[in-house]
Each structure stands twice: as structure tokens, then as C-alpha cells.
Amino acid sequence: MKASLTVLPGDGIGPEVTTQAVNVLNAVAAKFGHEFSYEEALLGGIAIDKTGNPLPPETLRTAEQSDAVLLGAVGLPKYDAATVRPEQGLLGIRKHFGLFANLRPVKAYPVLAHYAPLRPELLEGVDMLFVRELTGGMYFGERQEQGDGDTAYDTELYSVPEVERVAHVAFRAAQIRRNKVTSVDKANVLAAMRLWRRTVTKVHEDYSDVELEHALVDSCAMHLLTRPSSFDVLLASNMFGDILSDEASVLAGSLGMLPSASLGEGRFGLYEPVHGSAPDIAGQGKANPIGTILSAAMLLRYSLALEDEARAVEAAVDAVLASGARTADIAGGGQWLSTSEFAQAIIAQI
Ligand code: IPM
Numbered sequence: 001m002k003a004s005l006t007v008l009p010g011d012g013i014g015p016e017v018t019t020q021a022v023n024v025l026n027a028v029a030a031k032f033g034h035e036f037s038y039e040e041a042l043l044g045g046i047a048i049d050k051t052g053n054p055l056p057p058e059t060l061r062t063a064e065q066s067d068a069v070l071l072g073a074v075g076l077p078k079y080d081a082a083t084v085r086p087e088q089g090l091l092g093i094r095k096h097f098g099l100f101a102n103l104r105p106v107k108a109y110p111v112l113a114h115y116a117p118l119r120p121e122l123l124e125g126v127d128m129l130f131v132r133e134l135t136g137g138m139y140f141g142e143r144q145e146q147g148d149g150d151t152a153y154d155t156e157l158y159s160v161p162e163v164e165r166v167a168h169v170a171f172r173a174a175q176i177r178r179n180k181v182t183s184v185d186k187a188n189v190l191a192a193m194r195l196w197r198r199t200v201t202k203v204h205e206d207y208s209d210v211e212l213e214h215a216l217v218d219s220c221a222m223h224l225l226t227r228p229s230s231f232d233v234l235l236a237s238n239m240f241g242d243i244l245s246d247e248a249s250v251l252a253g254s255l256g257m258l259p260s261a262s263l264g265e266g267r268f269g270l271y272e273p274v275h276g277s278a279p280d281i282a283g284q285g286k287a288n289p290i291g292t293i294l295s296a297a298m299l300l301r302y303s304l305a306l307e308d309e310a311r312a313v314e315a316a317v318d319a320v321l322a323s324g325a326r327t328a329d330i331a332g333g334g335q336w337l338s339t340s341e342f343a344q345a346i347i348a349q350i
């Protein structure tokens, strides 16, 4: 098949990891007889540097004409306190395309278990999927941050339809996994989270084959570390999903391992690793490309419906890890391959 992809390398280690994910996609195209074309565009800090806008209209036009977007990471320390920040570009592109469902799979790799800070026996069977709401809640509610500088606020606002559509995504995902959804909220304190719980309970009526459990975010944060294998699908608001998915990355051995897919109503999607731009290690070959390469696998699966190809990439990652090859973040002080050497090993498997 033919597909046109937009690549948004972004900042920090973003360009290094997207370059390698594109190399992997090219290997898949060669092996399975596809034709992928790529268009690069600006997003984040580099877009501010070059155009003054973290999400230039040109980038949106390019993305609109493509089947899917592959993104590296955004964020640069020099913009931390600025009014125009790289992260606004990321939130803007998610919102523009209505990508309300963010899928973040987390599994523990037995070959990395000795390296994770949790006891290896706790990691057995850990395989969960976060379904994070991505275009609502506190990220997009009314906020006041300038004012007279003495007060500031953000608003957590959810509507029933916003919760319903992402809940459907979670229940449908559970049906092809282990039939369990844990819905995360803070219904004991927050009104928006009481609406969340009520709405998820209602949507659950359509899915009698799926078990639903409600969990308060604080105790859920604890249970992710004390009984991680008990979770299947975790459904969470934008804010809670952001926090808990970073926590859960510990189970996978490193934040650098985690991929994500951001989806809306159609096949179009945005694919990015869960990790950030890590400017401290940029340009040193220390970045772990697995999160981005597995995001490319999700792109093949969800936007291009190429399931066999997606599995080939995932199997190649597993095989390279099983062979003992490591990137700097998962080497535990031992020998490691550079970002491009590791990607080459994956390509050799494909
Ligand atoms: C993520 C990131 C972003 C978020 C940042 C970079 C704005 O942490 O994708 O998890 O908070 O959504």
C-alpha cells in the first residue's frame, strides 16, 4: 500500500528517535512491499525558534494531507518560563485533530526485570493499556496565569459526551484483551470526577462481558506498584493519565520503552513516545529509540491497518532485547548500543 506520513521530530532527542523509527518503517516497507512517503514539519521549540509559533499553520496543513503523524518530543528548558511554550504546540495538534483517546500500552519485559526497581516477581504478567483522555479536562479548561501574579487557577471540566467516547474506547480495547477496565478518578473530592464515574458506569451497561472497577487515583498510584499485574485497561482523565503512565513506565524498565497512539473518530492518528525531549542527553546517541519505534508499530496497526507489519516490528524489538542488546537507559551500567546501532539491530531482525 501507499501511505504518506508527516514526521515532526521536535526538540531534544526527538530528531534522533524519529530518524530511527523512519528507518524501521522503511525496512518494513521494503520487506512487505509498501511505499511510505514522508514530509517533515516543525513543532515545539524548534518551531518557535524558526517561526515564533509552536504549531505553525504549515505544519497543520502538512499533517492534514497525511495518513498519520509520527512525533518525536517537544520541550526545551529555555522556554520553561516563557508565555509561548513548545508544549502548547503539542496540545494544539492533539486538539486540532480531535485526538481524544491516547493509548499507552505498558508491559514488563522479563529480560529487563532484574534492572527495574521493583522485585522481579511483582513484574510477572504485567501487561496493561492506559486509555488517557487527551483533549479535555484540566489541560484545556479555563486558566488564569498572568493576572497580578498573586493567584492562578486551572479548571477541570468534563462533559458527559467527552467521557462517553473515551470510555467506549477503553471498553472495546478490554474486549480484545483481558476484559477488565479500571476507571481512575477522584470522585470523593472533585465534581468533574463524580461526573466521570457516573458516565463510565452508564457506558459500562453496553459491555456486560467486561468487568469494571473504579479506583481513586491516589490508591491506584499505589496499586500500580504493589499489584501491577492485576490491571488490564486503565481509563483515566488527561491529567491523571499523564501522571500514572509515567509512573507505570517504571514497570517496563525505562520511560524510553513506552509508545503511544493518539486517536480520534477516524483512522488518522498521532504517534509518539511517552518520554519527553530529554535535552540533557540530546545528540549523544544515548536516547532509547524503542518508544518511538513501537509508536511506529502502532501507526502501522491503527492508521494503516497493517497488523502483520506492526507485529513484525514488535517481535523484532523483543528479539533484540532478548539477544542482550541494550540502550544506555536500560544497560544498568553495562555495555550499551547507540540509538542508531540499536535501531540497526531491530532492522536486521525485520
Ligand atoms: C505527555 C507529555 C505532555 C503531556 C507534555 C509534554 C505537554 O508529558 O505526552 O505525557 O503532559 O501531555
Ligand code: MG
Pocket (backbone or CB within 6 Å): 242, 243, 246, 274
Ligand atoms: Mg507525560
